[in-house]
Amino acid sequence: MTTEPIIVITGATSGLGQLVAIEMAKRGAHLVLTARSKSRAEATEKLIRESVPTVEINFFYGDLSLLRDVSRLGQEISDAYPKIDVLVNNAGLHAFEQRITSEGLSEMMAVNYFAPWILTHTLQHSLKAAGSARIINVASEASRNHGELKLPEDLINTSNFSARGSSEIYGKTKLLNIMFTAELARQFTGTGVTVHALNPGFNVTGLGRELWFATILERVLKILHIGNPRKGADIIIRLMIDPKYQETTGGYFNVEKGNPIVPVHPGGDKEMQIKLWNDTRLVIHQITQ
Secondary structure (H helix, E strand, O other): OOOOOEEEEOOOOOHHHHHHHHHHHHOOOEEEEEEOOHHHHHHHHHHHHHHOOOOEEEEEEOOOOOHHHHHHHHHHHHHHOOOOOEEEEOOOOOOOOOOEOOOOOEHHHHHHHHHHHHHHHHOHHHHHHOOOOEEEEEOOHHHHHOOOOOOOHHHHOOOOOOOOOHHHHHHHHHHHHHHHHHHHHHHOOOOOOEEEEEEOOOOOOOHHHHOOOHHHHHHHHHHOOOOOHHHHHHHHHHHHHOHHHHOOOOEEEEOOOOOEOOOOOOOOOHHHHHHHHHHHHHHHHHHHO
16 A cells, blocks of 8 residues: 555646646655546656656546536545545636536636535545645635625626636636635544645746737746746645644645735635535536436
């Protein structure tokens, strides 16, 4: 039986998730990564093995925009790993036009919010079995541009939006990540599982892939030393391994120094966090049953 820490990472075939996976492989972790494309998974495994040839790595395949697929994916991981030490809900999408999934949800809401909610719920027994597991949710200070939060309407809103209007929807999904983190921390009280959210800073990698000029923008940012994804990966890793972050739970921390951030209203509102939790459960039940 493996003694290496078992770390589940979503969105590890590019960007921050890939950087975190490589670094944790160097630290001796057993990687459990989700992917939608087998070719991208194989390319990621090759890249990781170039740094750590002996890494233990397994991929599980699914579409994070479909709630039933996420549930199935989580169950497969749970069955394979009765104990999980870390879950990193990293996968994210900034869509510049509305796309509605076959289940009737906004793709951006499904990937950014519903997927981590369902995956965490499905893996909860394996996380509790570890005794001192950590859940890391990648949020964003883009949450401050969320407009007005309306529950449960925003969870099922499929109205069209422009490229400019997409920022408000993206920010809303990240606000929900922060609120979900706080309520999840309360749900896990007494289990030994700690839960934190983080702001990884600005990174065009991965999230900006739908912009036609994304490749050019990424090159310019690298030249100007702006939006370095390694800084975002660093705060994720610190939340995973630094003992001080296991002394608290339900926090929201910033890139660079790892200091706590007070979320924009209503991010810190306990009643709204509970309402979000209950509304989310109802929407998921209606779609998946």
